[in-house]
Amino acid sequence: MGYDSADIAARLQAARKTKGLSQRELSDLAGVPQAQISRIEAGTVDLRLSSLVALAHALDLELTLVPRKAVPAVRSLSREAVSANRKDIVAVQKEMQRISETMRGLQIKTPNLDGLQQLQKSFSDLQRFRVPTLDLDGLKQLRQSMEQISRPAKEMAALSQSIKLMQAVRNKAAHGPLPDTGDSPSRPAYSLDEDDDA
Amino acid sequence: MGYDSADIAARLQAARKTKGLSQRELSDLAGVPQAQISRIEAGTVDLRLSSLVALAHALDLELTLVPRKAVPAVRSLSREAVSANRKDIVAVQKEMQRISETMRGLQIKTPNLDGLQQLQKSFSDLQRFRVPTLDLDGLKQLRQSMEQISRPAKEMAALSQSIKLMQAVRNKAAHGPLPDTGDSPSRPAYSLDEDDDA
DNA sequence: AGGTTTGATGTCTTTAACTGCATCGCAATC
DNA sequence: GATTGCGATGCAGTTAAAGACATCAAACCT
Structure with missing residues (x-):
């Protein structure tokens, strides 16, 4: 303790x-x-x-x-x-990989499902973001939702839910804290304030 | 280990x-x-x-x-x-205190000793420096030397030695690395170098 | 549904940190 | 020369972490 x-x-x-x-x-x-x-x-x-x-x-x-x-x-x-930086680069990469696989699976199993194209497009969009900007938990949630799509009778609900989640991730990546290329020291918040005790 | x-x-x-x-x-x-x-x-x-x-x-x-x-x-x-900053503020303060006491002792025991006034003057001078600038080891050495002054037959040698040591400390304080008032961040040496492994 | 992984828990033995106390040698001070 | 304060060391008893198991329930994936 x-x-x-x-x-x-x-x-x-x-x-x-x-x-x-x-x-x-x-x-x-x-x-x-x-x-x-x-x-x-x-x-x-x-x-x-x-x-x-x-x-x-x-x-x-x-x-x-x-x-x-x-x-x-x-x-x-x-x-x-x-x-x-870094955050959980590996985990995010892994998750993106799995989502990609899930995506592929969907395109095979239910190729003619309405809205699948939109999902695919959103995903391609998402893939253009640099890894560290992506939210791992959001991605996990997204994948879980996507897997529901292959469940009979729930396709549509799951699909629209997935699209929503994916856009959420995208938005978070777009507007969230930018780790950007040249990490600007963004004002040195680290400076020892003099207190001169003693 | x-x-x-x-x-x-x-x-x-x-x-x-x-x-x-x-x-x-x-x-x-x-x-x-x-x-x-x-x-x-x-x-x-x-x-x-x-x-x-x-x-x-x-x-x-x-x-x-x-x-x-x-x-x-x-x-x-x-x-x-x-x-x-800080270094060993307490230790230096303590040492200065003890030197001060030793000084007082000398003025009582051997008040008419030639050169004592010069030593006293040097010490007053020293006391005007900010604590962190003073060299602890130098002070210890100085005090040890000063205590020799009360030893019979060695007064003069010890006295001149003390004066020399005290001036050494003074010089070091005057020309040494200045911790000064507004500690200039002296160029932020702290910055994370991007390596982008993975 | 069945199989796997993950984290949490339990049990047992061994090992070692911790405590309290006493003591030692050493240096400095009086 | 005696005293004091320092750090280091020894010893006996208590306690708890470490290590090597085995499970277990829940989440996960096929």
């Missing part, structure tokens, strides 16, 4: 998920038993430093001690490194 | 020292036994996260997980926060 410890646990889990790793995969990677990882992420154990470092290392993270006053700066710096 | 763990231990010790804390003081502050702190700093134990967090907290540090690629930036950021 503890203010900080919970943070650490949460960050470990977040890092694992955005890397698309299961607890077992991470287990193999870090040499820490899956059961232990589960307990750690749940925050029910007071883990050893060696375990923490092993996990962090496997997740391309480093454990650092930073001065209190530098914490906000470091936070924004870390955020920039993970969210603006 | 471990690549990272040693780092952590070292940083803990460094933080403690620059704060001018003894292991026992830190022990009281963090609630971790002195013996344990010793072992931790020596790197002979694989400490628990709770201990680490307790110590970090007591030292005004926070444990954070930062992405590999952001590590250099974070490092320079932390360095800036500790070294440019």
Whole structure:
């Protein structure tokens, strides 16, 4: 337990998920038993430093001690490194791949379904976005919806739902925070404010 | 043992020292036994996260997980926060205090000693400098020398030596790296270099 | 529906951190 | 020379993480 410890646990889990790793995969990677990882992420154990470092290392993270006053700066710096870029590139790519396959499947199974073309067009549109801009959860939701389309008697509802979801993802990608090409430092929010205590 | 763990231990010790804390003081502050702190700093134990967090907290540090690629930036950021400012303010203050007391002692014991006035003048001069600019080791050396002055038959040698040392400290403070008032961000060395792997 | 994966939990043994206390050597101070 | 404060070390007892299993329920995919 503890203010900080919970943070650490949460960050470990977040890092694992955005890397698309299961607890077992991470287990193999870090040499820490899956059961232990589960307990750690749940925050029910007071883990050893060696375990923490092993996990962090496997997740391309480093454990650092930073001065209190530098914490906000470091936070924004870390955020920039993970969210603006990288995020869950692999996971998103994978999801897009699967959606693409689902799309293909639909075109074979129900080629003459009204609106399928529109969906296809939207998808082609979506594929032009740079990976990091896409929302993983939105994509997952979308795929789930798309798979409903092959269900008899639900085609139309599922189809229009899918189109809606896809446009939602598209809009989010278009208007969301832009990681863009040359990541402009966007004003250095990281600067140590002088407090001169003591 | 471990690549990272040693780092952590070292940083803990460094933080403690620059704060001018003894292991026992830190022990009281963090609630971790002195013996344990010793072992931790020596790197002979694989400490628990709770201990680490307790110590970090007591030292005004926070444990954070930062992405590999952001590590250099974070490092320079932390360095800036500790070294440019703060350094070992407390220790320097303490040392200055003790020198002041030593000075007073000399003025009582050997008030008519030639050159004492010059030493006093130099010291007053020194006191006008901002704390962080002063060199701790130089001050320690100085005090040691000053205490020799009360030793019979060595007064003169010790006195001139003290004057020399004090001027050395003064010069270092005057011409050394200036932590100055408005710490200029001195060019943001922290920027995440794009590598775009994957 | 059946098979697989994922995360959560349980049990047992081993290992080691942790605590509390005492002590030691060393340096600095009086 | 005695005292004090420092860090390091030893030891006995308690506690809990680690490791190596085995399950289990839920979600997922075919």
